[in-house]
Amino acid sequence: xxxxxxxxxxxxxxxxxxxxxxxxxxxxxxxxxxxxxxxxxxxxxxxxxxxxxxxxxxxxxxxxxxxxxxxxxxxxxxxxxxxxxxxxxx
Numbered sequence: 001x002x003x004x005x006x007x008x009x010x011x012x013x014x015x016x017x018x019x020x021x022x023x024x025x026x027x028x029x030x031x032x033x034x035x036x037x038x039x040x041x042x043x044x045x046x047x048x049x050x051x052x053x054x055x056x057x058x059x060x061x062x063x064x065x066x067x068x069x070x071x072x073x074x075x076x077x078x079x080x081x082x083x084x085x086x087x088x089x090x
Contacts, residue, residue: 003015003056004059004060007023011027012024012026013026013057013060014053015052015053015056018044020041020044021041022038022039022041022044022049022050024037024038024054025037025038026057029069031066031067032066033057033061033066033067033068033069034068034071035054035057035071035072038053038072038074038075040053050074054074054078055082058085058088062085062087062088066088067088067090068088069089
């Protein structure tokens with residue numbers, strides 16, 4: 001599976017899968033990234049792709065020394081299930 005990338009021009013993290021794109025929209029705030037919406041194409045749902053996308057996004061946010069604000073339910077749920085990212089929660 002491809003790597004998650006930060007499409008800065010569209011303010012979203014993206015993951016290419018089988019010719020489609022799963023994405024997580026974000027807004028920047030001082031010292032943090034607010035993930036506002038995640039979307040996986042219907043044909044790709046139920047396969048862990050959104051989790052891979054969010055994991056990659058969180059790793060990039062950590063590498064940039066920023067915090068994350070979960071602005072959508074999927075990210076809230078992901079963070080609850082993955083305490084290894086608790087240090088990123090603003």
